[in-house]
Amino acid sequence: MKKILNGNEAFAMGALSAGVNFFAGYPITPSTDVYEFFMKEHDKYGVKFISATSEISAINLCFGASVAGGRALTATSGCGFSLMQEAISYMASDFVPCVILNVMREGAGLGDINRSQGDIFQMTKGGGNGDYHSIVLSCSSVRDCIDMPEIAFMLAEKYRTPVIVTYDSDIAHIKENVEIKEIKTHNIDSNFALVGSKDNPKRIQNIYYHDKNYDETLKNKYEMIEKNEMRYRSYKTDDADIVFVAISICERICMEAVNVLRSMGIKAGIITPITLYPFPKVAFNNLKEDTKIVVVELNILKQLRMDVEYFTKFKYKYYSINHMSKCPTVKEIVEYVKEI
Amino acid sequence: MYDMLCKGCGHRTAMSIIDRIIKEYGIKEKTIVFLDVACCSLLMDDIEYDDVMCPHGRVLDVSRGYKMLRKDKVVISYMGDGAAYAIGIEEMIHSARENFDIFAIVINNGLYSMTGGQFAPTFTGIDRKNIDSDKSELNFDKVLKIENLLKSFNINYLARCALTDKENIDFSYECIKKQMDIYMRKGGFCLTELISPCPTNYKMTIKENIDLIDENIKQVYKIGEFIVK
Incomplete structure (x- = not known):
């Protein structure tokens, strides 16, 4: 069945298809639609919903639901998102799965509700205290928003780690006609759930306390994630002289810019990291040596570019088109590329 | 049993009471204990039930999230006064406001004990230095008394006991047993606070610390059952 949905509603529908059991949230623009969806629809789909009294409360309620074996979402x-970091760090160290949607908004502190991609550092480099990464998935369309929850829960349970799904507020509010998937129910009796024991009690606590080889365990966990879970999309990169790197709404704009540039005889292509952590460095393997990489993003500190430079070992020429929250136009991108 | 705790610590007594009650009810196989950090976490490898170590002050939220998906389990939320009444007071208020199914045990010694005995909002002001002097100048009104805070909510059980002598420990057992009875029968928010000695941080012998509670701290914190439904 096809339906016209915005990104947030689609994400909520996608979460139902992924068998979400539990939603706890606290409203904040631009992610509120997801909260509202579950507030209205949870009974119909048998999802436990709780209107938390803060984001700290929301993420800890999810922690509890995950310990019970449920698929928990906030x-x-x-x-x-900043308020949630402590519990995310706990879940990473306790090997507890959970999916967190972070619809990025502009600026530091309160900022504003405009589109932005300013949380890339925070999401990919930790955010909370200590030695951990969360897997970070980005969406560029309403279609992605439908598909991503299933991937997110799969990865969260495979590696027993928190997974963050992210997009900007343009994708959150853009409306598209999409095919919605079948709703699934997830059985909470999974192998990691605590259910009580007769002997040998199970313990969910920081890995440093109960695993003597925690160095190895942690190293293996993140090595496996980095080896197996790099995801990306690429478009016309085989012969490209100019390669854009962009996520979310910027991918959509760059996609059009690629077509315009190609029609003008400039060989352009685009790489979209779907996983921001682990960064899909393999996507850059077959580029020509003199490729110019243009990172298009919505933050001032060039957060995405920093990863691109590092993971491609600084061997290309790098350029940036970046604004705080104003979307670059196709014309602006084309003009910029003509200059370089 | 519970070897990591200091001599005279109230956690040992409290957990032994809980052990006894769980044994009496025969509910070991469906009991999950949610522990707070700091001194509570010293129990985490010794208790005989599945356990979860929660972020500081978030025990009630984590327990609630769990209980919402597994209604049939006995979920014990075990924390100190710092977690319950300082950093976690928001969770305490809202769980009580909703009368959510909570079985909470709060060990109250008035101090942040793991870090060396800094004063919590529950500290009465009475310690080794002024134990024999006139206490009329101490401002007991500033002490957080949970019965005053929670009496406006429709909760099912609230009591305070002291872990001092046999009489008081027996009373603690009676209270926690009644709490378990109410929790098993009809759920709702059930909390017992246990006034506990901490000889290490009060810098006293066990006997001196127990006397301090019996003679002084109990004047500030009234012992007894406040709400029974």
């Missing part, structure tokens, strides 16, 4: 933005 959705937030900006400062709300």
